[in-house]
Amino acid sequence: MLSVEQQFxxxxxxxxxxxxVEELKEKLKKDKPLVVKFGADPSAPDLHxxxxxxxxxxxxxxxxxxxxxxxxxxxxxxxxxxxxxxSTRKRLTREEVAQNAETYKKQIFKILDPEKTKIVFNxxxxxxxxxxxxxxxxxxxxxxxxxxxxxxxxxxxxxKPISMIExxxxxxxxxxxxxxxxxxxIGGTDQKFNLLVGRDLQREYGQEAQIILTMPLLEGTxxxxxxxxxxxxxxxxxxxxxxxFGKVMSIPDTMIAKYFELLTDVPIPEIREMEAKMxxxxxxxxxxxxxxxTLVAQYHSQDESExxxxxxxxxxxxxxxxxxxxxxxLTGATSLIDIxxxxxxxxxxxxxxxxxxxxxxxxxxxKVTDExxxxxxxxxxxxxxxxxxxxxxK
Numbered sequence: 001m002l003s004v005e006q007q008f009x010x011x012x013x014x015x016x017x018x019x020x021v022e023e024l025k026e027k028l029k030k031d032k033p034l035v036v037k038f039g040a041d042p043s044a045p046d047l048h049x050x051x052x053x054x055x056x057x058x059x060x061x062x063x064x065x066x067x068x069x070x071x072x073x074x075x076x077x078x079x080x081x082x083x084x085x086x087s088t089r090k091r092l093t094r095e096e097v098a099q100n101a102e103t104y105k106k107q108i109f110k111i112l113d114p115e116k117t118k119i120v121f122n123x124x125x126x127x128x129x130x131x132x133x134x135x136x137x138x139x140x141x142x143x144x145x146x147x148x149x150x151x152x153x154x155x156x157x158x159x160k161p162i163s164m165i166e167x168x169x170x171x172x173x174x175x176x177x178x179x180x181x182x183x184x185x186i187g188g189t190d191q192k193f194n195l196l197v198g199r200d201l202q203r204e205y206g207q208e209a210q211i212i213l214t215m216p217l218l219e220g221t222x223x224x225x226x227x228x229x230x231x232x233x234x235x236x237x238x239x240x241x242x243x244x245f246g247k248v249m250s251i252p253d254t255m256i257a258k259y260f261e262l263l264t265d266v267p268i269p270e271i272r273e274m275e276a277k278m279x280x281x282x283x284x285x286x287x288x289x290x291x292x293x294t295l296v297a298q299y300h301s302q303d304e305s306e307x308x309x310x311x312x313x314x315x316x317x318x319x320x321x322x323x324x325x326x327x328x329x330l331t332g333a334t335s336l337i338d339i340x341x342x343x344x345x346x347x348x349x350x351x352x353x354x355x356x357x358x359x360x361x362x363x364x365x366x367k368v369t370d371e372x373x374x375x376x377x378x379x380x381x382x383x384x385x386x387x388x389x390x391x392x393x394k
Contacts, residue, residue, distance in 0.1 A: 004028045007064050011213070014053070014262050016189050019196070019212040027183055027211060036061045037182035037210070039122075039173060041073040042100035046347075047107045048234040049295075050218040050227030053262050054186045055111040057215060061184075062116040069118050069180050070108060072101045075126040076172050110237055110299055125179050126172060137171055140204040141197065146170065149193045174198040182210045189214045218262060223252035229347075232354060241296045242315075245308040246388040248292035253284040256291060264294050315388075327392045330377040336363070337371055339383075345391050360386050 002010075007028050011018075018024055027034055038058055040051075058068045077097040105119060129137075146167055147153050155162050174197035177185055182202075187195050192214050199209040217226045220233025227234050235247045251259065256278070260271045274287050289309055297305035328343045337352045339345075340361075346352045353371055355361050361368045362384040363375075375381075380394040 017214045024211045034066045034183040037185045039071040041077040075123040170194045170197045174201040184211045186213045241304040245292040336373040
């Protein structure tokens with residue numbers, strides 16, 4: 001293992017807060033593998049770059065010789081994390097949670113080392129708890145403490161309902177740390193309250209309290225809002241190389257350094273040098289190209305990384321059409337929205353409708369805003385969706 005200071009330098013990169021710093025250093029001095037916990041509720045099937053921020057931190061812990069427990073919250077996923085919600089959220093079914101969990105397991109190993117990752121499900125202990133066990137858990141925390149949480153407090157003072165099951169969410173998340181005997185837990189800044197509950201419950205159950213590392217919430221391609229599929233500002237880690245590269249090229253210049261710091265292994269001094277060069281007048285596009293190629297190499301291959309810039313220039317600068325455009329063959333009159341879903345050009349009808357409303361769908365040279373637009377057989381045409389997706393319909 002590296003020295004405590006060397007480990008701390010790596011661990012603290014990109015971290016918003018470590019609670020508390022000195023306790024982390026004391027744990028590192030023990031010179032033994034620490035148990036690092038990260039929990040993810042499988043509320044959506046696909047991971048994007050925003051999700052990779054804590055995953056990359058987990059990989060750094062693995063490379064330093066520590067044990068990573070990737071906890072899939074299949075039990076808590078059926079409650080739904082109330083963090084940041086202004087109203088009670090829809091609960092997922094057991095089937096939805098199970099399906100999303102399987103997808104997570106496949107995607108996380110684009111980042112984590114499967115040989116050093118222990119995947120656990122909190123249903124293994126939560127599902128076995130009797131009612132008396134639940135009552136025992138609730139006895140270790142007060143309603144007053146739960147109402148200190150900003151979103152709960154806001155809803156309470158506004159007279160909006162908070163269900164008892166939502167109150168249970170931070171308790172269950174905290175109890176997961178007790179079951180895993182976690183030394184460290186990683187989460188987004190929006191999870192700080194829940195992570196602190198874990199520290200409190202571990203002490204209540206006679207354990208040494210875990211250290212908390214909060215990671216920043218990555219803004220999406222708009223540079224304003226948290227990366228989210230529902231907002232359409234995401235970059236999926238399973239997207240095609242050209243899609244990843246093209247979306248990176250669209251991010252605001254102000255986001256370049258942050259993306260490099262949180263999403264790549266480029267040394268911090270190099271990133272600061274890039275910032276200085278941009279400030280001195282060098283074209284930010286050069287650094288976006290490097291960022292895009294770096295991410296394509298991470299999630300696909302070095303070969304694909306070398307191809308994407310030329311293809312991007314040909315399609316977007318030279319107004320060309322991609323070489324590997326997918327073909328959809330009509331067998332009869334079919335609505336364009338159904339074609340886009342069938343060809344997997346868009347993930348859902350709601351996303352397709354959003355693109356129609358934004359004038360982001362073209363058939364040939366014509367913009368299409370009618371969600372009921374019918375495609376007729378007997379012609380061949382290029383359909384363009386957004387800035388980077390093409391489909392040949394014939």
